[in-house]
Amino acid sequence: MIPQNGETMDDKKDQKEQWDGTYAMAEDFFGNDPSELALSATDLLKKEGCNKILEIGCGQGRDAIFFAGEGFEVWAVDYSQQAILQLAEKAEEEGATMTLGVHDVRRQFPFPDASFDAVYSHMLFTMELTEEEVSFALDECLRILKPGGLNIYSVRNDNDPHYGKFLEVGEDMWQNPMGFVVHFFTEEKVRRLAEGYQVERIVEFEDTSPPFVKKLYEVVLRKPVAD
Numbered sequence: 001m002i003p004q005n006g007e008t009m010d011d012k013k014d015q016k017e018q019w020d021g022t023y024a025m026a027e028d029f030f031g032n033d034p035s036e037l038a039l040s041a042t043d044l045l046k047k048e049g050c051n052k053i054l055e056i057g058c059g060q061g062r063d064a065i066f067f068a069g070e071g072f073e074v075w076a077v078d079y080s081q082q083a084i085l086q087l088a089e090k091a092e093e094e095g096a097t098m099t100l101g102v103h104d105v106r107r108q109f110p111f112p113d114a115s116f117d118a119v120y121s122h123m124l125f126t127m128e129l130t131e132e133e134v135s136f137a138l139d140e141c142l143r144i145l146k147p148g149g150l151n152i153y154s155v156r157n158d159n160d161p162h163y164g165k166f167l168e169v170g171e172d173m174w175q176n177p178m179g180f181v182v183h184f185f186t187e188e189k190v191r192r193l194a195e196g197y198q199v200e201r202i203v204e205f206e207d208t209s210p211p212f213v214k215k216l217y218e219v220v221l222r223k224p225v226a227d
């Protein structure tokens, strides 16, 4: 591990505190518009007849609010209490109905098996989660999805301008100067982690929301329907 830009491992930040603090300072950290991923997911979710969806790592809710406006039954969780409080307030102001909770995806979901048509996350698995932790969370998503249900997610990939830059803090993980740890994924890693699912799509796209352009994979996985 080679710290860069004068940083040391002692500068590594607690990521939950980092998100709580960031959201407290900026009401719309990623802007108010839905993400590119949410727009493409909406078309697919409608085509597939999905209704009940769970967004994990929803942040301040730019996508959750959009999904509610599109008529889906939205459930949304994040481990940042600050994010969930802000989203609850915004949802009430905008008349958007959704069920919210504080939840860390390194733990089991408090939901029964086969209870959602789709699970959605934008830039969650690309946070400070080890491959083992991502694998656990993907297994949990598989458990709570109905057979044939979709897991739609995005992760920053190895073509991203920040790949391999700044302070190395783990396997394929670097902490950027803003203090966020990012886990970057190759297509091979995405496929390896899809065990138990059918892979429907892995496509590169750009997220142009603030504070900078990111290169990601859009991943669509399906829970197989038993014979």
Ligand SMILES: C[S@@+](CC[C@H](N)C(=O)[O-])C[C@H]1O[C@@H](n2cnc3c(N)ncnc32)[C@H](O)[C@@H]1O
Pocket: 019, 030, 035, 056, 057, 058, 059, 060, 061, 062, 063, 077, 078, 079, 080, 083, 103, 104, 105, 106, 121, 122, 123, 124, 127, 128, 129
């Ligand atoms: C890059 S932000 C994306 C937020 C939102 N999806 C969006 O695009 O506007 C990542 C989010 O994941 C949340 N997060 C990170 N690690 C988490 C964990 N272990 N469990 C639940 N949420 C987590 C953070 O609090 C943050 O809101």
